[in-house]
Amino acid sequence: xxxxxxxxxxxxxxxxxxxxxxxxxxxxxxxxxxxxxxxxxxxxxxxxxxxxxxxxxxxxxxxxxxxxxxxxxxxxxxxxxxxxxxxxxxxxxxxxxxxxxxxxxxxxxxxxxxxxxxxxxxxxx
Numbered sequence: 001x002x003x004x005x006x007x008x009x010x011x012x013x014x015x016x017x018x019x020x021x022x023x024x025x026x027x028x029x030x031x032x033x034x035x036x037x038x039x040x041x042x043x044x045x046x047x048x049x050x051x052x053x054x055x056x057x058x059x060x061x062x063x064x065x066x067x068x069x070x071x072x073x074x075x076x077x078x079x080x081x082x083x084x085x086x087x088x089x090x091x092x093x094x095x096x097x098x099x100x101x102x103x104x105x106x107x108x109x110x111x112x113x114x115x116x117x118x119x120x121x122x123x124x125x
Contacts, residue, residue, distance in 0.1 A: 001025075001090040001100050002098045003024070004094065004096050006118060007020070007023070008119060009094060010122070011124065012086055012121075012123055013108075014087055014122070014123055016086050017084045018086065019080055019083070020036065020081040020096075020121070021080055023076070026077060027053055028100075029100070031052060032099055034050065034079040034098055035097050035107065036048045037096075037112075038090075038095070038121075041092075045095070046092075047061055048061050049081060049107075051072050052106070053072055053074060067083065069081075086121075086123045089105055090123050092121060092123050095115055096115075098114040099115070100113045100115065
């Protein structure tokens with residue numbers, strides 16, 4: 001079992017930055033993926049970014065590429081999502097999630113077993 005707690009959400013103006021954090025109770029596999037997902041009002045859950053905690057490989061949705069950066073600190077069991085050049089369409093509840101071992105679809109919701117409670121990000125124009 002992996003417990004995840006997100007933090008760092010808030011309200012910013014367009015063009016601003018935020019850093020989200022996802023603290024895990026542990027990494028239960030040698031290679032485990034941590035993903036960030038978001039859900040805007042009236043929309044489904046969307047994969048934003050993911051990282052392979054074993055190899056450090058990162059994955060991004062096209063909509064956030066070159067603006068968001070995912071990183072992790074294995075010693076702290078913490079994954080970060082650095083969000084720059086934020087747009088109003090980035091407004092959503094952001095969730096982090098952990099997979100059970102390796103996934104070949106790192107931005108797919110169904111490949112993640114453990115979820116945090118979410119943190120709200122609001123970007124005003």
